Amino acid sequence: MSLNTLTATLTSNKLTLPVAVFGMMLGLTGCNNSSTTEESVDAETTAVSTEEGVANDGATSTDDQTITIYSSRNEQLIKPLLDRYTEQTGVKVELVTDSTGPLLARLEAEGQNTPADMLLTVDAGNLWQAAQQGLLQPVASDVLAANVPAKYRDPKGQWTGLSLRARTIFYDPSKVSADELSTYADLADPKWKGKLCLRTSKKVYNQSLVASMIEHLGEEKTEEVIRGWVDNLATDVFSDDTSMLEAIAAGQCEVGIANSYYYGRLLDEKPDFPVEIFWANQGTTGTHVNVSGAGVVAGSDNPDGTLKLIEWLSSDEAQGIYASSDKEFPVKEGVDESEMLRSWGPFKKDDINVQKFGELQTQAIQMMDKAGYK
């Protein structure tokens, strides 16, 4: 369409704009209605396929067969798992993704009327925060108690860990040998000056790591370590673990700290990725382990159905998928790890209860700010 026609169309009738806007609004309402109908049709069909029609307050009966998840876990990571659940049970799962912060704000604003049933997020600190704000409801589940070790669950049952990720040390084997490495704290030693790469302190994974160090080493020592890290930095901190690992591979630095699955994904893409993994703190407290996890939202219309889904996610089958597709470690003991994870060797995990990460988060951020860790 030429510009002239466009302008002419715009000028031909003063009503064009308002009418168009109004038309759009009508269209919207139409959209809304039609999709609601679709959902209820879906829900009816699933009602037939599942025998379990758990009766709730009955306000919104369609919700019984649909579980809405607010998730800060990426769609591409979690979708295959949820699809499998739908396949097996006929329960439809809706996914709304965003960062954790906005999701929590959204849950709080929506209160009891939230469409969400389940919160799925990464990092124990985030889960703790959600529980702290009263956004999750306590549930008692024998299944979860059996599948998930207590240190990866909220004592009150408001959330449970579903997968484990180790945050540990990575190094360039052409410049560093494994016996030079020992603990996170050791990376503050002047011998690593100009050789260390780190991700930004704004990432909650680093906040949790520092929180665990505060618990183990005490405040004073931890702050000293962080200052040492900052002094040893080879370059400005990175915005994500993947680019940090690639910097080690490219030779910009020799050691760094990252989550295990980022390394696993890089190995998947480039099998000869020239960086090695080292399990930190084996001689002391064990490698820092964090969880991704879930909880039943306080305002859920379908807490029983949601709990069933969470329980299923802790089952052998789901745990196996977690480990193989996402390169994470199963939270359930005795589940087979993928070949890649096994090739990294067994390691001692930190025994700390992960909810400490939440409790100490504020302190950890303040400490990193003070120490100039950006």
Add this chain to the structure above:
Amino acid sequence: MITTPDTSVGQNDTGNDRVNDKKAVSQDHAVRKRMISKSVLGLISLFMLVPILIVLLSWTQPVADIWTHMADYVLPQVLKNTAILLLMVTIISGTIGTALAWVTSMYRFPGQRFFSWALMLPLAFPAYVLAFVTVGIVDFSGPLQTGLRDLGINTAIPSVRNVWGAGMVLSLAFYPYVYLLARQAFLSQGRRAIEAGQMLGLSRGRVFFRLALPQALPWIIGGLLLASMETLADFGAVSVFNVDTFTTAIYKAWFGFFSLTTAAQLAALLIGVVFIVVLFEQYWQAKRGSSVTQGSSQRFEASKPAKLAMTLLCTLVFAIAFLIPFLQLIYWTALNFRQDFDARYIDFVTNSLMIASMTTLFIAFLAVIIAWIKRQYPDKLTKLMTTLANLGYVVPGTVLAVGIFIPIAWLDNQMIAFGVTSQQFLSGSVIVMLLALSTRFMTVSFQPVDRQLQRLTVNQEAAANLLSDSPYQRWRQVMLPVLSPGVLTALLMGFVEVMKEMPITLMTRRQGWDTLAVRVFEMTSEGMWGRAALPSLLIVLVGLLPVWILLRQSDKQG
């Protein structure tokens, strides 16, 4: 149709002898009209302000120690970085934008026709995409430095992941605002004055600095205002460079410390900074003359080396700000296409297009109303309300998103409590998304409409009042033809902006209503830059057409 007495009596009653006998009635009408107009404007600006007010007011529990911490350890860095970024963007995008506008509108050189539109293309790049692509190319492990090392060149290229790198990328992302407006100014300011200056023996340099630049300055400042506001509200790009700014500090206070009070205080501080920037701009706006003479299409001739320099300059900017990042996106897309592309992308694209068109139409409509009221009643109160209505542009998207979500969810809960509906009705509907995005981008539409309306002289309007029987006719025959270029610019700019927007879209979208920007988020939040390339590339491609029309439009206006 009943002929109503005149709408704009207060200003232009010179031509209204016809209605003298009905003067009393007419005045009465004028007063009422004024009241109505002002209330409409008041309502719109209140509406635009609600999310910001909610954010500022709902955060009232004092957590003093967090604020002290922020003030001691975070704020100094934030203020320093903000100052550096604003300065860099002002100087670099101002210089690049103005220089490119001047050479492409005034000279003939190889590639001039191509560059005059191609240099607008970076506008289609979201700043956060340009940021991660640039870092991907330029960083130590990227192809540039790896390539150099392979060639045996071990130059120490400094790290770009800091405030200087961020300033460069933001300047490159935002210079098109300055370019577009400066070009409009150069093309429309009348070359006769410049030719006269030349005849009086001024050199071309002097013509530029003494005549052209001062005349174009209000437009350039207008472009710089947009660029500065974008810079202040940017979260995505500064996160890639890990630079602490107001937006990241608000994020930290809110989602790291969960101290809403501190976040609100920071947001208030940011809005304060914006007010200073806006006041500065209004000072220049007041100086902006409406010199609209028809320019001749004659261009200056330049010497051969000068022509070559111009081509080189344009090529350089075009390559760095658009071509190289664009090719990198294509390369990454090619690597991941098979894995990532599926039928859902049809939905992502249509959803993006839908929401962008709806928002754009809606804000252009509001922009016309506001601009018209502002013209009819140009007093202080109107000006203030207009400024407030446009404030959303500078508020970080996430803050605005929460600000709009809280009252909407409250309304929903009230409706459920009173039994009007049984389920959430408003939140998660496209209407909320539309409103939130409108609040954010009002100014993008308002500015061109307002500028265009300023071109309508009082005499023209008076003549229109005389010659037409009804307000309807007057609108149709005079106002709309005059306004339409501005409205078109508003539509196109708004469209491109909404396409690029991320945080508000994320927070307010309907379940399952994912857009291209949402897809980019899914990938970048896990550091999968390569896989974010496909949706990013589509955003850029969809944005190219409106950007191109935009430039054709601005040329035609000149």
